[in-house]
Amino acid sequence: MAKIYAVIGTKGGTGKTSTSVNLASIFxxxxxxxxxxxxxxxxxxxKYFNIPFPAEAGLTRLVTKADPTGCISQTGFPNLDIILNDDAKGDxxxxxxxxxxxxxxxxxxxNLALQTxxxxxxxxxxxxxxxxxxxxxxxxxxxxELISPVIPNYLDSTEFITGTVGLLRSLLPAPGMKTTIAGKPLPPCNAVINKMGRTRDARDVVEHLRKEFDQAGDxxxxxLNTIIPDLAVYNKAAGASEPAHHFEPARPSYSPSAKETMVNLAYELQPKLIGTAPLWEV
Ligand SMILES: Nc1ncnc2c1ncn2[C@@H]1O[C@H](COP(=O)(O)OP(=O)(O)O)[C@@H](O)[C@H]1O
Ligand SMILES: [Mg+2]
Structure with missing residues (x-):
């Protein structure tokens, strides 16, 4: 059974695409x-990867026909496939x-398409x-399960609590109901602090978020304990069409490498992988 993670958040620029690529690549x-x-x-x-021969179809067929046939492209990296978004116009x-x-x-x-x-x-x-x-x-x-990157500042953390978590709660069809219309409970949300800086303010926001959700009790x-530091490697890797842990230029000695961070993230989300070392050597 495939485990399906959605990387979500009601705000742009929090690191959803970076986290999707880097987590997928470490797995x-x-x-x-x-x-x-x-x-x-x-x-x-x-656009993250250079894909010379995209599949004939993509997201549109997957969502509107509930059929993944012909939708899957190869990224060029082993074990890593992709369904491209061919609906650039969106709303x-x-x-x-x-x-x-x-x-x-x-x-x-x-949901039906992915089950197949x-x-x-x-x-x-x-x-x-x-x-x-x-x-x-x-x-x-x-x-x-859901993953939501949160940048540790006042505006982003407030948007996470009211926007993202509010959206989740709104997906329960009626008060008291425990399952969504897909017949499953709401997927639990893993908030991952991203672009962590070395300021007192950022540490305070993280502490506040942990308290808020520990106390919610639902x-x-x-x-997550794993925190992604604010490091140039994440942006530079995107520019080079590489996962961050494949692309590690000189980094400040006070921060863990992209490889250490992504391995920790993978282990925390999937404890059954603990001890499985990634094959890639930087
Ligand atoms: N941990 C990080 N440190 C530094 N830059 C980051 C980090 N995570 C993401 N970025 C950069 O921030 C920008 C927004 O990230 P992106 O993943 O595109 O966000 P989203 O998909 O949520 O809009 C990109 O330029 C990306 O390279
Ligand atoms: Mg994005």
Missing amino acids: ADMNQKVLLIDTDPAQNLS KGGPILPFLRESSSHIIYL LNGEYDYIIIDTQGAGGLVQEAVILAAD GLVRV
Whole structure:
């Protein structure tokens, strides 16, 4: 059974695409079969890798036909496939949103499509647009678990609590109901602090977030122990079309490397992988 992670958040620029790529790549280097899916019309994930021979179809067929046939492209990295977003227009006239609006049953087509791929992958990681909306809701309903990068400052952490967590809670159809219309409980959300700086302010925000969700007591959100530092390597790796842990220029000695950070993230999310070393040597 593939484990389906959706990387979500109602704000742009928090690190959803970077986290999707880097987590998918570390899993792949741990010899896990991984599928990335780009659901953001900005297509940042689709453009991350240089893909010379894309598949004939992509996200549109997956979502509107509930059929992954012909949708899967090769990234060129072992164990790592991708479904490209071929709906660049999104809410400006692309085909996917009208389809989701046409019937309330259409929102679970993505869920159905991914079930047919279950035997072929260990992990499916879905990148999303930084906003609320029907596509993001369809993704959340298809996911087993969520990952939400949060930048440790006042505005971003407030947006996470009210925007992202608010969106999640709104997906329970009625007060008192425990399952979504996909017939599953709400997927739990792993908040991962991203772009951590070395300031008192950032540490205070992290502490506040941990307290907030420990006290909520409903298990919907956990703030991961793994923290992704604010480091140039994450941006430079994107420019080189490489996962960050493959691309490690000189780094400040006070910060863990991208490889250490991503290995820790993979182990924390999937304790059964603890001890599995990634094959990639920097
Ligand atoms: N930990 C990090 N340190 C430094 N820069 C980062 C980090 N994570 C992401 N970035 C950079 O921040 C920008 C936004 O990240 P991205 O993953 O595209 O966010 P999103 O997909 O949420 O909009 C990109 O330029 C990316 O390279
Ligand atoms: Mg993005």
